[in-house]
Amino acid sequence: MKFSKKSEYALRAVLILANSPPNKTLQIQELSEISGVSVKFLEQILLALKKGGILRSKRGVGGGYQLDRPARSITLGGIIKLLDGDLCNLSNATDAPGTPEYPGSAGLQTCFREIDEQVNEALQERTIEEVLSMDRPKDILAFEI
Amino acid sequence: MKFSKKSEYALRAVLILANSPPNKTLQIQELSEISGVSVKFLEQILLALKKGGILRSKRGVGGGYQLDRPARSITLGGIIKLLDGDLCNLSNATDAPGTPEYPGSAGLQTCFREIDEQVNEALQERTIEEVLSMDRPKDILAFEI
């Protein structure tokens, strides 16, 4: 019950880009340094994010990456799905073709489908913008004023 | 975001045992046939379940397995945890030692911890007894009378 490094690194990259000034492009090199992911590995991930319509890129001198749409429209689920294929799919184990019927098999599947839905919803609802704002909670800022 | 075959097969075995008359023992062979899992593989799983205090066993002629405690006290989470180690632990990826700080890293971790809790709670709450009863819903029974 975990997700891949690719997904995790993708989230890092998108968060970093979402946090930098709009219309500023960041190069792989910079993203690599901030996120702590090797340039070459990150490259593959950024490419996938681009193909998935989350980032846009520019080549040549002064090129780099930036978000292709507002951070409020990008969700954790969208990113993870892009890299890992499916989010939470417990029920497809109990559902697979060839699975025999046994006492509780139907009930089990219902349970797992419920959990799948819960998790997928939670991940699809959380936007990158929200995550960034959770980073620096308002009440703590209030104290600092 | 899925769990191992071992966990799945363990759930099958426990459900089958919970559904059979109390104090009746089932042999690996029988469990294998009903669950559709090879005898040898199932063997390992049953052994783990026994060591985990979920099943008890008896050797020799007429031996076999049975539940070591009532089905209402055995949860899906308990079984999965026994076989797979942890249930849902998304947050330990973002939490791992050596993870750098980047914009949103804290927020991300909070999100994942929330999901971890949700899933773990859901799995820890659902008992084997409940799952069995979901299999044959009461309203359908009512129709058949």
Add this chain to the structure above:
DNA sequence: TCATTCCCGACTAGGTTGATAGGGAATGTG
């Protein structure tokens, strides 16, 4: 004594993951 049944560890084929490497294509600069 012997068949039965669970107990236990070793082993392995095959797939997945995380990552590296190297060259190609676009783009801006002088």
Add this chain to the structure above:
DNA sequence: CACATTCCCTATCAACCTAGTCGGGAATGA
């Protein structure tokens, strides 16, 4: 045009994990 820069794309690989097999040992009861 020539060239440096930066992204684009594919191939390859070692390490690890999973699902499963195998062979024998130990307890139990007839």
